[in-house]
Amino acid sequence: MVYIREAHALDSRAPMGIGDGMPIVEDPVTFQERSGVAQVCMTKLALEPMPALIDDMDDTANLAYGAAPDRLYLIGTDGNVAFKGGPGPGGFDPGELEQAILAELDRRNEAD
Amino acid sequence: MQNHALLSATTLTLLACVACRSASPYDRASMAPEGVDDAFAYLVGKYDTDGDGLVSQAEYTRASGRFGRLDSDGDGFLTPDDFQGLQVPERGSGMGIGMSQRFMGRYFQLEQDATLSLDELWDCITTHYDGKGDTPADGVLTQEEFACTHEGRRGTIRGDDSPMVQKFMDPHDPWAVMAAQVDLDQDADMERDEFAAFFDTYFDGEPFDFGPKDESADATDGDDEDARTAPVGQRAPDFTLTTVDGRTTHTLSTFAGDRPVALIFGSYT
Numbered sequence: 001m002v003y004i005r006e007a008h009a010l011d012s013r014a015p016m017g018i019g020d021g022m023p024i025v026e027d028p029v030t031f032q033e034r035s036g037v038a039q040v041c042m043t044k045l046a047l048e049p050m051p052a053l054i055d056d057m058d059d060t061a062n063l064a065y066g067a068a069p070d071r072l073y074l075i076g077t078d079g080n081v082a083f084k085g086g087p088g089p090g091g092f093d094p095g096e097l098e099q100a101i102l103a104e105l106d107r108r109n110e111a112d
Numbered sequence: 113m114q115n116h117a118l119l120s121a122t123t124l125t126l127l128a129c130v131a132c133r134s135a136s137p138y139d140r141a142s143m144a145p146e147g148v149d150d151a152f153a154y155l156v157g158k159y160d161t162d163g164d165g166l167v168s169q170a171e172y173t174r175a176s177g178r179f180g181r182l183d184s185d186g187d188g189f190l191t192p193d194d195f196q197g198l199q200v201p202e203r204g205s206g207m208g209i210g211m212s213q214r215f216m217g218r219y220f221q222l223e224q225d226a227t228l229s230l231d232e233l234w235d236c237i238t239t240h241y242d243g244k245g246d247t248p249a250d251g252v253l254t255q256e257e258f259a260c261t262h263e264g265r266r267g268t269i270r271g272d273d274s275p276m277v278q279k280f281m282d283p284h285d286p287w288a289v290m291a292a293q294v295d296l297d298q299d300a301d302m303e304r305d306e307f308a309a310f311f312d313t314y315f316d317g318e319p320f321d322f323g324p325k326d327e328s329a330d331a332t333d334g335d336d337e338d339a340r341t342a343p344v345g346q347r348a349p350d351f352t353l354t355t356v357d358g359r360t361t362h363t364l365s366t367f368a369g370d371r372p373v374a375l376i377f378g379s380y381t
């Protein structure tokens with residue numbers, strides 16, 4: 001997982017966390033704050049078995065991949081983008097990623 | 113040696129206990145601590161240094177410019193009144209525009225085809241909303257007219273039953289969300305000219321699509337900025353980022369030649 005800028009921080013232009021049962025999170029302004037929220041996220045959503053990286057406060061990875069608010073990619077063994085999911089939330093489709101992974105593994109096995 | 117080790121362990125334990133007692137639950141910065149599920153209570157607990165039960169702009173020591181977003185009534189203080197009900201996405205925000213599109217698609221379609229034009233929207237309003245209840249048919253959509261008919265007009269949008277869409281859409285008031293984007297003169301109703309301005313501003317006056325994207329669309333067509341971002345078949349943009357525990361860094365390109373890498377971008381909210 002690549003943990004990026006909050007999609008719906010309390011003090012954002014599209015806030016959540018007011019009467020809707022969503023987590024109450026102010027938009028982190030330091031790397032330590034973002035990392036702290038990410039740790040809670042990984043624990044609360046039971047994602048801890050998954051390796052997680054924190055995007056820097058310049059949102060480098062987020063911008064490079066057009067990732068906000070959420071998005072799925074697969075990078076092939078050749079280092080190229082093998083699959084690029086649609087922008088979330090509507091385009092966030094784990095089933096598509098699964099198919100892309102299977103296709104990439106088939107391709108790699110055929111190449112070996 | 114054993115006595116020294118025991119003393120060191122005891123000292124460390126005591127120091128840890130002192131650290132725990134002195135640490136405020138708000139020391140973990142930007143997130144409400146466990147058990148605090150009220151946004152106003154969280155902000156007061158964190159910023160109300162003079163103990164008056166309110167948060168003034170002077171007390172709000174966070175990033176400048178954000179206070180105004182929280183102070184929804186603009187009185188210069190964060191009070192319970194600022195947090196009554198759900199916050200509506202700000203005018204012009206991506207979330208507000210997107211949610212408005214889906215609400216318009218739900219309630220103002222005549223043809224269930226995941227595309228909505230201004231003409232179709234207004235034809236639906238004049239046919240099924242304007243003049244309903246005890247209101248006059250005057251070419252203006254009022255909240256009363258919307259409320260008395262919209263559930264009966266609720267259309268079907270492919271994908272609207274997904275947990276993700278329900279998470280974002282269902283807790284919000286459709287009238288409030290749309291009005292924030294459309295009701296430019298803030299007179300509590302919506303007119304054709306205001307809907308036209310919405311279409312003109314964000315869709316060049318053209319019909320917009322909503323619901324899941326057409327899977328047959330070629331993402332590399334035209335001037336789509338998103339299509340130019342990390343396109344399929346091109347070298348993946350490289351990055352070096354730190355793990356969540358802060359102990360190590362990883363560079364994406366180091367995995368090339370070894371194994372595929374799935375990237376799942378997201379956040380807690």
